Amino acid sequence: TKTPQMAEVYQWFAFPDWAYKPESSPGSRQIQLWHFILELLQKEEYQNVIAWQGDYGEFVIKDPDEVARLWGIRKCKPHMNYDKLSRALRYYYNKRILHKTKGKRFTYKFNFSKVVLVNYPLLDMAANSPFLLTQNPFNGKKNPVFVWLI
DNA sequence: GACGGAAGCA
């Protein structure tokens, strides 16, 4: 399985300001759900809540109620639940950000074929070979490599 | 549970 390598890759995932909605947009500077999902996935303390599992880009929501609760806190939506959160995830299907892993409960997959590196064009070739990122020269927290899905 | 239409909200 590729999962351990992925854990390394996402350890230094970070989201710059521009990854959030601009102030002009309604719902200004609100985090997007898929940002939030990646944010949880990169933190070891949430491995019992949500974790990479199976194929590359595939993750399992191990505790749907808890993910919904955390999302609700972040968005100030105290009545958030998995039914509503999963509807938001299903809207990602047409946007090609996510798709469902059919037959596997609470399992979704990021369309990482669309991953590009922004800010560091020299590492752009890594988009087709994400594991090159494990050798990233900006390992320190000072210069995280920003990753964006298109 | 998973899907997707429909309406609503900021």
Next chain:
DNA sequence: TGCTTCCGTC
């Protein structure tokens, strides 16, 4: 526009 809310259907 990116959800949130609600719900009928499978």
